[in-house]
Amino acid sequence: MSMQGFATQAAMMRLAFKRLLFTAALVLAMPLAAAAAEPATAIDRGAADAIAQQAKADQLLVLSYHDIRDDVARKGDPDAYAVSTQNFAAHLDWLSGHGYQPVALSDVIKASRGEKKLPPKAVLLTFDDGLRSIYTHVFPLLRAYRYPALMAVVTGWVDLPREKQVDYGPRMFTHDDFVTWDQLREMQASGLIEIASHSDNLHRGVTSNPQGNTMPAAITREWDAKAQRYESEAEYLARVRKDLSASAAAIKRELGVSPQSVVWPYAAYNSQTNAIADQLGMNVTFDLEGRHQAVGRDLHGLARLLMFDNPTVNDLAYELRHDEELDGVRALQVDLDYVYDADPQQQARNLDKLIERVKQVAPSHVFLQAFADPDGNGSADAMYFPNRHMPMRADLYNRVAWQLKTRAHVKVFAWLPVLGFELPDKALNAQLEIKASNPAETHRLNPFEPRTRKIVADLYEDLAVSGYTEGLLFHDDALLREDELRGQAPADPAARTQALIGFTQELARAAGKWRPKLITVRNLFAAPVLDPNSEAWFAQNLAAFNQAYDYTAVMAMPWMENSRDPQRWMDVLMTKVKQSPRGLARTIFELQTVDWRHQDRPIPAAQLKAMARRLQAAGARHLAWYPDNFIDDRPSTADAREIMSARGFPYLER
Template identity: 90%
Template sequence: MGGAMRRWMIFVLMLAMANVGSAWAADAGTAAQAPDMTRVEVGNGELLVLSYHDIRDDVARKGDPDAYAVSTQNFAAHLDWLSGHGYRPVPLSEVIAASRGGKPLPPKAVLLTFDDGLRSIYTHVFPLLRAYRYPALMAVVTGWVDLPREQQVDYGPRMFTHDDFVTWDQLREMQASGLIEIASHSDNLHRGVTSNPQGNTMPAAITREWDSKTQRYETEAQYLARVRKDLTDSAARIKRELGVAPQSVVWPYAAYNSQTNAIADRLGMTVTFDLEGRHQKIGADLHGLARLLMFDNPTVNDLAYELRHDEELDGVRALQIDLDYVYDADPAQQARNLDKLIERVKQIGPSHIFLQAFADPDGNGSADALYFPNRHMPMRADLYNRVAWQLKTRAHVKVFAWLPVLGYELPDAALRERLAIKASNPKETFRLNPFEPDTRRIVADIYEDLAISGYTEGLLFHDDALLREDELRGQAPADPAARTAALIGFTQELARAAGKWRPKLITVRNLFAAPVLDPKSEAWFAQDLAAFNRAYDYTAVMAMPWMENSRDPQAWMDHLVAQVKKSPRGLARTIFELQTVDWRQRDKPIPAARLKAMAHRLQADGARHLAWYPDNFIDDQPSTRDAREIMSARGFPYLER
């Protein structure tokens, strides 16, 4: 999922800098200590990009009001450590040349970037870069450069004035040194705009603004025109003042999509940056280059730890949440439900929330309506974006949208009947035929509408994506593996549709346990663990022995783990999704002691990733205390006594 510092971690403090009411919260701080500073091997053609903001002499060791400020002492130590451990700082021009087939980057190439255009890049950073002869990229908000003296910018800890930002004369001096290249950080997109009827704010570069007066969202065309004008103004101002047009844009808050990147391309800014991951192979596409964000004044040991840390060892702890239990026709009760959810998630401390984005009030597994504006289904309430954003900014978790693949009960009865799979079992979940072009178009539109309407870092494909061997004969392939591949291909189309507006989405697919325990049952499900783990970032196997009528749930679970271990990268890619209630006994809760024992044994057997469903936040079941012990992603989740 990326390292401890990623694209979507610039939350509470940084949007506060842009003078907005709802801020973004940092995803995670830098790790505390590393035992040594072992070199990280980075081969030819790979690039490490480091992202800095303010460099000050008086930054607190930890907990500074500006979480993105780095002390001058630590910054100088970073430069010294990079030099002493064989890193080769390179200018952006060499990165571009390498991407076009020119000279490959040297081993352990590193690009230093500095965002926002703060005065410290001239007073503190530039002298050190000259001393080391290190090149760097400075990304400036052109609306803040030479800020008029009567204006101020709310930068979070305090109001910033003209003296806090770099001037054009200073930029010209740094550019003339040959060490500094200037990138656009937008002209006026370093701010939030209202993103939903409830008043949340999200980054201006990726959000269709909600107008409370007209009670409408910006149209897609209006939104793209706003971004285009801003980038045009920023690039023109840099060219006019410095004589050289920018080659890159560093999106504020690392918030971008394929459409805004296309706008930048047409303006000559063909390199863009992200905060996802640490380093990458350099190829022809330089969109969304990964950067490691310097956060919470990292020491040299912190930096070394981040560069040495194996991200695959990070475990997922996910709660699957029914948005149907947040929704209420009474806005006051709905607000209370949301507050209860947020508080529970904060107390438990999972890493992820799989959040239902569809309405299924009858509990039959298919969508009756959706919780976001869309083109094809009724909208029960415009709620998904608000809840997802509140979970991210208040509870500091990653939120994945949980959506059906085929299970949509379309409001047009004739169309629904024409596209429906005629299941042999009347109790089977209602599904649309994935081999019908209209199904593919409609569902892809729904996923695209989800992505443009609100925040999500990933997708959980619902367990409705199955195909029985006696269904769609003559349309579906007869071979079970081919049917499995066909459904995988469809979900990948859906991920691409959502990816138009949300880059680098993480994908998770629900998998029934039967195809894991008995590979022959792929014929009855069109599902296979190895195929899923090749196709998706994670597979969420439904590790639910009570649902499977097991007489010995623990033995059943042990067998499941053993089968997962046999699959390539099985434990690395598989999320074991536990059940918290016994649906056979009218949703009787599974005893907490049983859940704890099962979770601990899973981890002892090598399972890295755990989730559960349902999480009853309304009635606090399982209890928050027990949930914290089982599902917390914190290093020490237990309460003090």
């Protein structure tokens, strides 16, 4: 798949993960709902209107466009980014008619500094890549509507030499497809157009692993096949700095003004590349996730709504009015151990089986194992990515995750232990391990040891460096028994719970250095949900987890808990989740597909379907299951589609 499709796939798979905004909305809604029970006075109504108006004034909508042409197919154009001139003009008319107020980037920057307020329903238009149509088709319409806009240009493509071509996806683009410096100067002189950097030569893919996959150049440590090594951190950052410096210098030289922002190609960036942009005077960067945001001091990663597949006015209105909080997660938890094989050809066949199954089932997410556990004891013996502390069984996570994203069109979350690592240094492993009273307990490292914290944080950072992930699933090994680590762990169960939460948040920050906006999911045993007193035995709590993470994956596994009446057990679990704050909004019910207590006997598909339907009828929004045996097609693809498809109509595509 070409790199041109990277951001399109991301946009097509959008699920909004509003962390603090959702909580804030609930808090704000509580007093307003209470007030609604009594007749509102004029003062009350005025205060409510003022609050609503202020909330609107704090919000910014950013729209992302690319090519605007007259001949775009109604749907299914070879260039998924292209929007027809007619539809674009209709967008401007609809925005104007529905009270949206256009702002320039300079207005946003001033608002972030507290120098001015953004108007209600503020909207910023952005145009990526520097295509000729921004001059021939977009600029005349912006002048007619008096809408300002931000044009992000790849400086290496502006005034492209006539003998050169650019592989833009649907076809090879030439000089006549890109804007010229003279045209940019004319647009800038109008006072409506500001120019941003879109890099000089980072709008491309580089080889990201030994198998030859390509990933965005701005975030990828390039694999050198000849030298058989990855680019070092210093080499990678120097390459990005050189490119961005060249782009900023070209804009300053040609237009007389230094750019204030960089629109990273494919919205692929990290905290380190943003730091380089800051040093070069570009303190604003953009994303392609989400729609609105409150404008604060930090203007990195501003959410943008990407226009793709030639949206009509109805499509645009739906996107802006659709409550993405109501979208559900459907996740398959997949063992990478099932993909791995010492025979490369068999491994390739295993990967193809996985991709084909995920394409046919069409979940929203895959929780992908990033560690090797060949003995099945629940702790990691090795990693599936290059790292500093553990053996690497194979450099496989990057390839499989990227193939799932680009071929099967799902979001991939890396599934990793929190404490369960069997260190190769046996002496160090013995020093750091938790001495469990039960010898059958999963091997875990002591989270109160600074050496443990450093080793595990390094592993999470190395995972993020190695390849694509949009989130983290923290394994179920993150638990502390009440008789463990006395004298080091807090005696109070709630304090132990918070200590482990704090550790996982450290790990998320370590990975976040290289992968921004990671979504976090934490596995939770069912016992602390069913009996809050068992928090003492697990150091786990549903309400605390749903406050700390984007989602909690409750192991809704009655056969694992040896229940005699699985459906009744599940009903009780649902009742308890409903009673917990944010319970249904944040909780993923993770079903089991095999009965491990009875020789891995498959759970009957009819029973799984009945459970899933009953959960959904009771209000469950999010479902997952484990394991997904794609090798043996268990549960069958047909049954999996019925339960785990994120499609509106979960039937086989032909």
